[in-house]
């Protein structure tokens with residue numbers, strides 16, 4: 001490898017490579033929307049919803065304006081509000097807890113598992129006890145399927161059943177992943193996902209969807225996403241929001257969904273290669289038996305105190321990295337006054353200091369990946 005090749009910058013997520021593959025199909029799909037002019041909730045939206053529901057095996061798929069709106073709409077539909085506790089992991093993107101706080105409910109943080117980075121059922125139980133002790137009603141739990149890997153949905157469902165809690169799965173990063181042979185979307189009372197461009201299935205702007213098998217919940221969400229409409233849009237039966245998906249985004253997603261299974265397979269091959277290449281120098285992510293990740297991220301753990309040096313060494317070679325997440329939510333200014341599970345959240349705190357994500361997308365070719373693996377190995381061996 002010559003010096004020139006070694007320093008060529010590598011994209012963290014190469015959206016241009018996918019664009020290259022699909023450009024003519026997507027441009028034609030967008031042009032069709034521009035021609036028919038039904039820009040909001042047009043025919044592409046209906047087709048997309050049917051295809052998304054079929055893809056994950058949920059009875060209803062309701063598209064919406066973002067992953068955050070997907071979470072918000074589901075909690076609004078359940079009437080979550082002041083006095084209610086919404087349990088969620090602390091090691092996640094802020095939107096997971098934000099939606100509970102926006103509705104006046106109290107996010108109560110649980111710790112995560114050190115191997116999967118997903119909510120730890122024992123800590124969830126402790127967080128429920130904490131909520132009760134504070135006089136809050138534990139109404140809902142939002143497990144997150146972080147970095148593409150499913151949470152332990154059987155364990156969570158069991159706790160939620162005994163506690164009478166609503167389960168809203170935050171699959172913003174993980175649409176397409178499977179748990180015990182079933183795709184996320186039909187494993188919780190409701191599942192939210194995001195179509196933000198960098199997500200495994202992303203559009204050309206903001207977008208999201210909610211999945212559920214519950215007819216009544218689906219009806220309420222349909223109403224809420226259009227200002228709480230009743231029989232028509234000038235009949236307002238509840239307070240809602242403008243939470244719809246644009247037809248152009250649906251048209252883009254339909255083309256991307258057609259190649260999504262192929263992209264998931266490609267991500268899997270790349271993740272296995274990272275695992276083989278780095279297992280002896282870092283803690284590499286693994287899929288537990290019965291789980292299949294969509295590898296939204298490839299996030300390794302390195303020894304405490306070595307991460308900054310690794311990131312700097314990779315940057316010097318044109319290799320970008322990202323830290324998801326440098327602070328657990330219970331340390332963030334906006335969230336630090338919300339309760340945490342008894343016993344604290346030591347794993348979330350530790351992970352925030354040790355994780356680092358490497359370039360990951362379905363078009364990462366073997367030579368580029370070898371360059372990344374070699375650079376990580378060299379940096380960690382020094």
Ligand SMILES: Cc1ncc(COP(=O)(O)O)c(C=O)c1O
Pocket residue numbers: 066067068069092093095096144170172173193194195196206207208
């Ligand atoms: C775990 C998680 N939840 C929710 C969201 C919110 O999705 P959006 O950005 O589409 O609102 C994200 C997006 O990054 C996320 O990663």
